[in-house]
Amino acid sequence: MQQLSSRIPSLKPAAGPALGLGVLPYVLCVGFAFLMHFAVGPIVGDFAMSVLLQAGIAIVLAVSLNIINGFTGQFSIGHAGFMAVGGYVAGSISYYTSMILWNSPAPHGGFLGSGQWLMALGCVVGGAAAAGCGYLVGLPSLRLRGDYLAIVTLGFGEIIRVLLQRTQPLLFTREEIVNATASQLFPPPFGGAQGFERIPNSANLFWVFLATAITVVFAVRLKHSSSGRAFLSIREDEIAARAMGVNITKYKVRAFVLAAFFAGIAGGLYAHVVPILRPIDAGFQKSFEVIIMVVLGGMGSVSGVILAAIILTILPELLRDFAQYRLIIYALLLIVMMIVRPQGLFGVREIWDYFPFAKKRSRAA
Amino acid sequence: MADFLQTLITAITVGSLYALIALGYTMVYGILKFINFAHSDIFVLGAWSSYTAATFLMSRFGMDPGHVPPIWFGGLVLLIAMIVCGTVGFTIERLAYKPLRRAPRLNVLITAIGVSLLLQNVGQLQFKIADDLRLPFGTRPQRMPSLLPDTALNDSTIARGTLTAGEAKDAVRFDTPITVTEDRGYRLDVTPPPAAGLENLTYRLMAAPGSYAPDQDVTIDANIDAAEINGSSYRLVLEPVVPILLVDVAIVVSAIALMIGLELLVYRTRMGAAMRACSHSTDLASLMGVPVDRVISFTFILGSMLAAAAGFLNSLKYPGLNLPAHEIWVLLGLKAFVAAVVGGIGNVRGAVLGGFLIAFIEFFGMRYIDTNLRDVYVFVVLIIVLLVKPSGLLGSTVREKV
Numbered sequence: 001m002q003q004l005s006s007r008i009p010s011l012k013p014a015a016g017p018a019l020g021l022g023v024l025p026y027v028l029c030v031g032f033a034f035l036m037h038f039a040v041g042p043i044v045g046d047f048a049m050s051v052l053l054q055a056g057i058a059i060v061l062a063v064s065l066n067i068i069n070g071f072t073g074q075f076s077i078g079h080a081g082f083m084a085v086g087g088y089v090a091g092s093i094s095y096y097t098s099m100i101l102w103n104s105p106a107p108h109g110g111f112l113g114s115g116q117w118l119m120a121l122g123c124v125v126g127g128a129a130a131a132g133c134g135y136l137v138g139l140p141s142l143r144l145r146g147d148y149l150a151i152v153t154l155g156f157g158e159i160i161r162v163l164l165q166r167t168q169p170l171l172f173t174r175e176e177i178v179n180a181t182a183s184q185l186f187p188p189p190f191g192g193a194q195g196f197e198r199i200p201n202s203a204n205l206f207w208v209f210l211a212t213a214i215t216v217v218f219a220v221r222l223k224h225s226s227s228g229r230a231f232l233s234i235r236e237d238e239i240a241a242r243a244m245g246v247n248i249t250k251y252k253v254r255a256f257v258l259a260a261f262f263a264g265i266a267g268g269l270y271a272h273v274v275p276i277l278r279p280i281d282a283g284f285q286k287s288f289e290v291i292i293m294v295v296l297g298g299m300g301s302v303s304g305v306i307l308a309a310i311i312l313t314i315l316p317e318l319l320r321d322f323a324q325y326r327l328i329i330y331a332l333l334l335i336v337m338m339i340v341r342p343q344g345l346f347g348v349r350e351i352w353d354y355f356p357f358a359k360k361r362s363r364a365a
Numbered sequence: 366m367a368d369f370l371q372t373l374i375t376a377i378t379v380g381s382l383y384a385l386i387a388l389g390y391t392m393v394y395g396i397l398k399f400i401n402f403a404h405s406d407i408f409v410l411g412a413w414s415s416y417t418a419a420t421f422l423m424s425r426f427g428m429d430p431g432h433v434p435p436i437w438f439g440g441l442v443l444l445i446a447m448i449v450c451g452t453v454g455f456t457i458e459r460l461a462y463k464p465l466r467r468a469p470r471l472n473v474l475i476t477a478i479g480v481s482l483l484l485q486n487v488g489q490l491q492f493k494i495a496d497d498l499r500l501p502f503g504t505r506p507q508r509m510p511s512l513l514p515d516t517a518l519n520d521s522t523i524a525r526g527t528l529t530a531g532e533a534k535d536a537v538r539f540d541t542p543i544t545v546t547e548d549r550g551y552r553l554d555v556t557p558p559p560a561a562g563l564e565n566l567t568y569r570l571m572a573a574p575g576s577y578a579p580d581q582d583v584t585i586d587a588n589i590d591a592a593e594i595n596g597s598s599y600r601l602v603l604e605p606v607v608p609i610l611l612v613d614v615a616i617v618v619s620a621i622a623l624m625i626g627l628e629l630l631v632y633r634t635r636m637g638a639a640m641r642a643c644s645h646s647t648d649l650a651s652l653m654g655v656p657v658d659r660v661i662s663f664t665f666i667l668g669s670m671l672a673a674a675a676g677f678l679n680s681l682k683y684p685g686l687n688l689p690a691h692e693i694w695v696l697l698g699l700k701a702f703v704a705a706v707v708g709g710i711g712n713v714r715g716a717v718l719g720g721f722l723i724a725f726i727e728f729f730g731m732r733y734i735d736t737n738l739r740d741v742y743v744f745v746v747l748i749i750v751l752l753v754k755p756s757g758l759l760g761s762t763v764r765e766k767v
Contacts (some may be wrong), residue, residue, distance in 0.1 A: 073471070075471055075474060077478075140748060140751060140752055144751055144755065147399060147400045147470065147474055148706070148751060148755070150400070150474060151400070151699075151702065151703070151706070151747070152747070152748060152751065154699065155699070155703075155743075155744035155747055155748065156744075158696065158699070158740055158744065159740070159741050159744055159745075162737070162738065162740050162741055163741070165737070166737055166738070280692075283692060284692075284695065285692070288478065288482065291475075291478070295475055324486075324489065324490065324504075325486075327482055327485075327486040327690075328482075328483060328486045328487060328490075330479075330482065331479045331480070331481075331482035331483035331486065332479070332483060333479075334475060334476065334478065334479030334482070335461050335476050335479040335480060335483065338465060338468070338472045338473075338475055338476040338479070339461075339464045339465065339476075342468060342469075342472045
């Protein structure tokens with residue numbers, strides 16, 4: 001019998017096509033973002049535009065939470081905490097750098113101008129900071145499961161919220177910023193309980209939907225990668241997964257880090273959309289909204305979660321008059337859903353799995 | 366020293382409230398093995414229904430909300446709150462949790478979050494039932510009428526007698542010589558003669574430190590002419606440096622009474638034995654003829670009633686009631702949950718221990734490290750305990766079998 005190691009090279013596809021197939025979806029993401037910006041952007045009004053931006057950010061949040069709650073079967077209720085970390089880091093980079101370079105908090109440059117690239121940089125750094133927090137939160141998750149982990153993540157979000165409330169007031173002028181002393185920079189000047197105002201509103205359809213498309217492509221590909229299969233196996237049965245040689249620790253932490261990274265990016269974009277970023281955005285109420293999207297869409301189903309995120313962003317805007325009943329309806333939906341269809345609308349399956357001509361995927365997915 | 370004692374008293378009071386709430390979490394977890402997220406909302410319901418019951422009954426009984434009602438009134442309000450919460454707890458269990466008895470724990474957890482959201486937001490609606498009754502609780506913070514006199518148990522009367530008005534408008538003269546010491550508070554309880562048509566009044570001494578003979582003016586914070594209280598009988602009270610308030614004592618005593626009652630119930634009665642059997646294994650218990658559904662309902666009712674008592678007692682100490690969905694409530698409930706986990710969830714004595722421990726860490730941390738980080742200490746303790754001894758201080762480890 002032939003050794004496996006000697007058979008592997010012949011099974012690998014050639015480098016060129018593999019690289020192409022790996023990169024192509026992300027190139028298409030950029031195309032999609034341009035399409036959103038130039039084809040959809042001009043025809044929608046201001047209101048529809050803001051709803052679209054919110055929907056895009058909600059999709060990033062929900063799809064990333066889906067990596068923890070859906071794929072890996074852990075239960076995190078601190079997603080807003082990761083989002084707030086990303087948002088505050090990205091917002092501060094954007095605001096303070098703009099002030100130092102251009103002495104104005106207004107978005108600098110036009111479409112794809114320097115202000116927007118600065119925002120993109122801020123989002124990536126914010127995502128990295130959030131991923132660091134995800135690593136820290138993921139570590140205790142090795143020892144905890146189910147409801148304990150839920151409480152720890154909830155506690156994480158609340159700690160972030162309290163710490164953000166303890167930050168110092170913003171520095172408003174260029175002189176103040178340049179001549180800031182160490183005591184003015186620690187705790188960082190993020191606006192404290194009043195919130196972080198004056199973050200440049202640089203986010204637009206292009207950047208939000210670029211992030212959305214990349215997150216979605218990444219999540220779909222992750223689900224069918226070896227990591228994704230490890231996630232799903234942990235979700236199905238931790239002990240069995242370990243018996244099959246899955247390094248539970250590694251994959252749980254990986255799920256947290258990946259999800260936190262995208263949540264941080266969503267937070268960064270959110271910071272550049274809303275007029276004011278507040279510590280309450282790190283609170284559990286925001287986290288619950290994301291959880292509801294994931295639970296309703298189907299824990300594990302990327303497309304289901306996207307659909308739920310879109311519906312749950314647009315619906316409240318249409319039902320403004322019933323605002324006080326909104327959360328009551330959500331709550332009832334959650335309860336009834338758990339009794340009637342606990343796997344969510346789509347379960348682990350994707351919307352296209354229901355198409356009549358869909359090819360049957362392996363049962364693991 | 367005074368600071369230390371003050372912190373100690375607050376920590377004991379709040380700790381007994383945490384313990385009461387933690388008992389509800391721990392009993393449900395012991396039997397059903399899931400966190401009843403809605404438990405903190407039952408606690409809020411207890412506080413708010415106490416408020417509604419108190420104001421409604423006061424208006425129906427024709428009581429003046431500014432006056433402290435007799436002690437039985439507080440008992441009545443507590444009873445109503447317990448009945449309301451017990452009913453709601455029972456209903457939640459039957460409608461939301463019972464269909465999920467065999468479902469994965471995650472689903473039950475999500476349901477619990479749903480129930481919690483539901484209670485919070487239904488609590489913020491408001492419909493007018495009668496002129497003096499609106500249900501549920503609306504979107505405005507309210508103030509609980511005081512049901513206990515705010516006296517300290519350890520204050521000392523230093524003089525009694527009859528008062529004469531002083532020369533100044535806001536000064537009185539006592540019939541005995543008195544000494545006013547620096548940094549101490551003095552309270553003057555005045556009972557005017559019936560002819561004056563005034564009610565009992567309370568003032569504070571504003572006089573500078575020193576000795577005052579019976580013919581010298583002593584300044585008080587009078588908002589009426591001191592001449593009007595001429596000839597009243599008075600009681601001059603030296604306020605303690607560290608007051609032991611009646612409210613605090615009432616809270617600690619009733620909380621401990623409830624805990625002892627629960628301890629007796631769990632370890633000395635048939636129902637308690639059934640509860641312990643169910644917490645060991647519901648399947649085995651039902652094979653042994655324990656009516657599992659009834660035991661679970663009973664547990665929910667019991668836990669909800671304890672939470673109602675905690676809500677009522679909490680509203681006596683902190684009468685400002687925030688909106689039902691306010692994050693402050695959720696944090697309070699979370700801390701109680703943390704107390705249950707730290708003590709060893711599923712363990713009744715552990716919940717009490719954890720409640721006091723969490724309150725001590727919170728209040729001493731606030732006093733001696735940083736006031737604003739009070740919530741951070743609690744969660745840091747939680748994470749440490751979970752990492753070092755995940756089963757909690759008094760919990761027993763259960764090996765998972767495949």
